[in-house]
Amino acid sequence: MSLHLRPGSVVFENITKKYGVVTAIDDVSFSIEPGHLVTLLGPSGCGKTTTLRMIAGLEHPTNGRVIIGGKDVTSLPATDRDVSMVFQSYALFPHMTVAENVGYGLSVSGLGKQETGERVEEGLELVGLAGYGQRLPSELSGGQQQRVAVARALVLEPEVLLLDEPLSNLDAKLRRKVREEIRDLQQKLGLTAVYVTHDQEEALAVSDRIIVMNRSVIAQEGTPRELYEKPASSFIADFIGDANLVEGEIVATHSPNEATVRIASLQCNLPDRGLAAGPVKIAIRPDCVLLEKASPELKGIKGNIIHATYLGNQIHYTIDSALGELFVVDYRIDRAITAGSDISMTFASRGMALLAS
Amino acid sequence: MGAEGGKFVRAAFLPWLILGWVGFAVLPWYLVEDGFWAFQWLIDGYPLDSDYAPALVQAALGNVWLFPLLLPLLAPLFIIRKTKTDPDYARVLIISGGFGFAYLLAQGFIVGISGWEYTALENLFGPMNSRQYGMGYGALLTATGFLVLFTSGLAAAGSLRGDVFVTSAIGIVIALVATFVFLPVGKVLISAFISESGTYAFAAFGENFFTRKIWGLACITTTASCGVAWNSLFLALLTGVSTTLLGLAFALVATRTDFRWKKSLRTLTVLPIITPPFVIGLALILLFGRAGTITQFVSDLLGVEPGRWLYGLPGIWLAQTLSFTPIAFLVLIGVVEGVSPSMEEASQTLGASRWNTFKRVSLPLMRPGLANAFLIGFIESMADFGNPMVLGGNYEVLSTEIFFAIVGAQNDQGRAAVLAILLLCFTLSAFFAQRVWLGKKSYTTVAGKAESGAHAGMNPLLRNICLGVTLPWAAFTLAIYGMILFGGFVISWGRDHSLTLQHYSNAFSVDWAEHGLHWEGTAWDSFWTTITISAIAAPLTAALGLLTSFLLVRQKFRGKNLFEFGTMLSFAIPGTVIGVSYILAFNVPPFELTGTGVILVLCFVFRNMPVGVRGGIAAMTQLDKSLDEASLTLGANSLTTLRRVILPLLRPAIVAALVYSFVRAITSVSAVIFLVSADHNMATSYIIGLVENGQYGIAIAYSSVLIIVMLLAIFLVQRAVGERKLRRDNRLEATSAKSKSLKEKQA
Ligand SMILES: Nc1ncnc2c1ncn2[C@@H]1O[C@H](COP(=O)(O)OP(=O)(O)O)[C@@H](O)[C@H]1O
Numbered sequence A: 001m002s003l004h005l006r007p008g009s010v011v012f013e014n015i016t017k018k019y020g021v022v023t024a025i026d027d028v029s030f031s032i033e034p035g036h037l038v039t040l041l042g043p044s045g046c047g048k049t050t051t052l053r054m055i056a057g058l059e060h061p062t063n064g065r066v067i068i069g070g071k072d073v074t075s076l077p078a079t080d081r082d083v084s085m086v087f088q089s090y091a092l093f094p095h096m097t098v099a100e101n102v103g104y105g106l107s108v109s110g111l112g113k114q115e116t117g118e119r120v121e122e123g124l125e126l127v128g129l130a131g132y133g134q135r136l137p138s139e140l141s142g143g144q145q146q147r148v149a150v151a152r153a154l155v156l157e158p159e160v161l162l163l164d165e166p167l168s169n170l171d172a173k174l175r176r177k178v179r180e181e182i183r184d185l186q187q188k189l190g191l192t193a194v195y196v197t198h199d200q201e202e203a204l205a206v207s208d209r210i211i212v213m214n215r216s217v218i219a220q221e222g223t224p225r226e227l228y229e230k231p232a233s234s235f236i237a238d239f240i241g242d243a244n245l246v247e248g249e250i251v252a253t254h255s256p257n258e259a260t261v262r263i264a265s266l267q268c269n270l271p272d273r274g275l276a277a278g279p280v281k282i283a284i285r286p287d288c289v290l291l292e293k294a295s296p297e298l299k300g301i302k303g304n305i306i307h308a309t310y311l312g313n314q315i316h317y318t319i320d321s322a323l324g325e326l327f328v329v330d331y332r333i334d335r336a337i338t339a340g341s342d343i344s345m346t347f348a349s350r351g352m353a354l355l356a357s
Numbered sequence B: 001m002g003a004e005g006g007k008f009v010r011a012a013f014l015p016w017l018i019l020g021w022v023g024f025a026v027l028p029w030y031l032v033e034d035g036f037w038a039f040q041w042l043i044d045g046y047p048l049d050s051d052y053a054p055a056l057v058q059a060a061l062g063n064v065w066l067f068p069l070l071l072p073l074l075a076p077l078f079i080i081r082k083t084k085t086d087p088d089y090a091r092v093l094i095i096s097g098g099f100g101f102a103y104l105l106a107q108g109f110i111v112g113i114s115g116w117e118y119t120a121l122e123n124l125f126g127p128m129n130s131r132q133y134g135m136g137y138g139a140l141l142t143a144t145g146f147l148v149l150f151t152s153g154l155a156a157a158g159s160l161r162g163d164v165f166v167t168s169a170i171g172i173v174i175a176l177v178a179t180f181v182f183l184p185v186g187k188v189l190i191s192a193f194i195s196e197s198g199t200y201a202f203a204a205f206g207e208n209f210f211t212r213k214i215w216g217l218a219c220i221t222t223t224a225s226c227g228v229a230w231n232s233l234f235l236a237l238l239t240g241v242s243t244t245l246l247g248l249a250f251a252l253v254a255t256r257t258d259f260r261w262k263k264s265l266r267t268l269t270v271l272p273i274i275t276p277p278f279v280i281g282l283a284l285i286l287l288f289g290r291a292g293t294i295t296q297f298v299s300d301l302l303g304v305e306p307g308r309w310l311y312g313l314p315g316i317w318l319a320q321t322l323s324f325t326p327i328a329f330l331v332l333i334g335v336v337e338g339v340s341p342s343m344e345e346a347s348q349t350l351g352a353s354r355w356n357t358f359k360r361v362s363l364p365l366m367r368p369g370l371a372n373a374f375l376i377g378f379i380e381s382m383a384d385f386g387n388p389m390v391l392g393g394n395y396e397v398l399s400t401e402i403f404f405a406i407v408g409a410q411n412d413q414g415r416a417a418v419l420a421i422l423l424l425c426f427t428l429s430a431f432f433a434q435r436v437w438l439g440k441k442s443y444t445t446v447a448g449k450a451e452s453g454a455h456a457g458m459n460p461l462l463r464n465i466c467l468g469v470t471l472p473w474a475a476f477t478l479a480i481y482g483m484i485l486f487g488g489f490v491i492s493w494g495r496d497h498s499l500t501l502q503h504y505s506n507a508f509s510v511d512w513a514e515h516g517l518h519w520e521g522t523a524w525d526s527f528w529t530t531i532t533i534s535a536i537a538a539p540l541t542a543a544l545g546l547l548t549s550f551l552l553v554r555q556k557f558r559g560k561n562l563f564e565f566g567t568m569l570s571f572a573i574p575g576t577v578i579g580v581s582y583i584l585a586f587n588v589p590p591f592e593l594t595g596t597g598v599i600l601v602l603c604f605v606f607r608n609m610p611v612g613v614r615g616g617i618a619a620m621t622q623l624d625k626s627l628d629e630a631s632l633t634l635g636a637n638s639l640t641t642l643r644r645v646i647l648p649l650l651r652p653a654i655v656a657a658l659v660y661s662f663v664r665a666i667t668s669v670s671a672v673i674f675l676v677s678a679d680h681n682m683a684t685s686y687i688i689g690l691v692e693n694g695q696y697g698i699a700i701a702y703s704s705v706l707i708i709v710m711l712l713a714i715f716l717v718q719r720a721v722g723e724r725k726l727r728r729d730n731r732l733e734a735t736s737a738k739s740k741s742l743k744e745k746q747a
């Protein structure tokens, strides 16, 4: 592969972006290391696209600094930034062939015909579209168009590759395949990539790190695992994987960083996450609620099954209990419990986390 | 990528500074009497003769007030080695460009043919012996240079994200519109407040404004006529609606049916715009007037008295609908074609019937096109002068009233100006109503996500209605043109119908003389002038119009609404007023243009530019913005993006703008009548002269020739610019259609 990438870092310093009275981004700071794929994740309207467009230079922050590859590019327009973007709609030029699309950036930067042609070939080969150069975009499937958009961005050897919801126009089956391809390509080339999505599963699957945004600010930032296992807030716990949020109490804290927590009639030890004794919220993953048919000698929390849904490899339960309504996923198909039964619950501590808020 | 793309090159302003110097130190500063392009001045005493000298020499010869222009020409030399991030770079450019431009203009307005233009200055500084004439190419280049230096400075200071091209484009468009729209209109409006004694007075305005002649409502209760304001408004509404509906019907037939002759239909609908307006009126009179062919036929058949129904509202409405439907068609066809097939398919797959698909999906997507078509029909009707002139009868409208106020025995400029202001209010209201109606919805249909598919067919009922309306209308149009063509070959219409070629040989005979070809016919002079001037004006109009629409649709900048208003203003002003205003504004230095061909070109460019702008806007709002953004993130600057991505996708709009502006330049009458001169006579004013002399034969023959020439031009432009290729099948269809029409021709 003769792409000569110099992956760059991206730093946001106290960025605010206002559109008139609407604040789309509110005092956001983060940094992205070279060679990493970082996902901006969050519900629709939280400011992901705006953030991405400010990295690209298509929008300019109202306040703050953008630093790419160590250079302050805050006032540089998109044209002068060493950043390429794959648009949600792909934005392929409909009047140009695939090869002309991929070669566009090279030819406007003044590269000769011969060399442009060679690099276009390489780019198309990279995304598995060798031989498709003479087609028009309208003659390709959605997945192929998407790959052309990626090739077009990559042949410029950008410091940073930006992808705005790149899978949203693809059908579900294709999505998994394409996201793996994007991830493989990114790792193979050592690219810095910023990836926008509202789909948490997609984010967990492709990212080195995830920045979760909510209402114009960063809600939490970390590796997929950190976000899943140590959600900082009920928003994160709920947004990344499902979670049951229940009330409990920290009875005592003891070193190293452990707390004894009481939930209704149960007690367990969990990482304290810096919290002091007192009432606390706890997130419990649905697959970490363990159900048994109720019997007098079990000391779990009592409850009743409202719904039981069979899904082939798992069963979903809705439980009514003293903690409120809980959602439970159980993989022990052979031990299915029918709706209406009384049960007794315990929790596996690997799927529990104390929440600061 | 940066450095190769030339982004960090120093002194990118250098070409513009050089331009400024060339204008100042090389080219003749003032207007050259016998025409610059004759180059007679080169051997007639240039560079020392005060008629031809460049500004540097003029200053030395005594026009000392030109010396200060050296300062802003020298200052940028000091920052030639600085990069554009240096604060001095922006500062020096803004100050020198801004000062240079302002000073250049100011000295032009202050020092005129007889020294000081303002007595206050004369009192202050004493009388001046020197004088100066209108500015020439030297001044033009220097002013352009200063302007771009100024905008480059603004861009370097961060305006519009530092985009020099966009900043300069906005600056240039503003300067042009200010000079060639606002200045003349301003001169006319000022005269609305001048009383007969020549002093400024608001009473003069009120007196002219609140009269029964304008606002009377007598026609509702009695047989007397209403005020001109109501007449104009009613007529314009009728015409706007009828042209839009007919245009839509034609556009649907041309794109959504398999009707056999639809290609010919397209050509047919173009006919009326390539016709000078009074010709349609004339032909209608020949058919439906009291002595008209059809009137006679019907009255013989039914034994009724021939009526005068044609003269008045029905006649004008008919003529205007004939004249302006094709414009609506041109606007709508691009939009109807642009509606993405996948959206129609989407609707159909959702279970909608074809009628529902049309009503709920296609029609709403065509809203910008419909609104534009209506707006154009409305304004064209308001400003139309030829048809009310010929067919008006007792039905008086604003445009003719303005003409008679100026040209008539009254010669009342104040009254004309008041009527013009009123007309402006109407057209501007239409403009704002359209904005509100369209709202902020997205009408993007050409997205970057390529698609294939076929347009939905039409619901049979709708199809039959469209065909039922368009076919008779097309036949009617054909009949009118038959009359026009035939009329050139008979000796005397209505009296002696024997065939003759005499009219054509009078106008267009050529002779092989000793020195080669000799253009003997009487029409050749005005013919060649018309072709040359229109051919110069058309590409300028299209370029300026599309550039402006690019700025309006794709760029965000402060004062954009005002900018849009300015560029659309000239469209709302009837030709008669434009003609008069140009004479008022460009008869004296610093812009001394009357009697030249340049004034005609300028008049056409700024009158027709709004159509290019509107067409461009309608087409460009259908292009997904992420296409431009993709181009920008790929390292192209905005000029390259415009050239390589947007323009190729705008080909239909370009064709429309080129064709329209060329044709309008050839056929326009109302403004031209005021601006032609002995050296630069235009075909239409020549033909009107013939009509006034009663030489109908030659007049009609000449009109036919013009029509044929314009048809040819349209065909050539369409061939040259070509169709846009988005879907392979589209292209195949286009080529097969072409070969088919070729075959038809050979047959
Ligand atoms: N050009 C704009 N003008 C005004 N508001 C905007 C504009 N672009 C985005 N916004 C607002 O900023 C917020 C964030 O938008 P966006 O970044 O597109 O969200 P996301 O991509 O996360 O769905 C939204 O409330 C949106 O309405």
Ligand SMILES: [Mg+2]
Pocket (backbone or CB within 6 Å): A048, A049
């Ligand atoms: Mg988004």
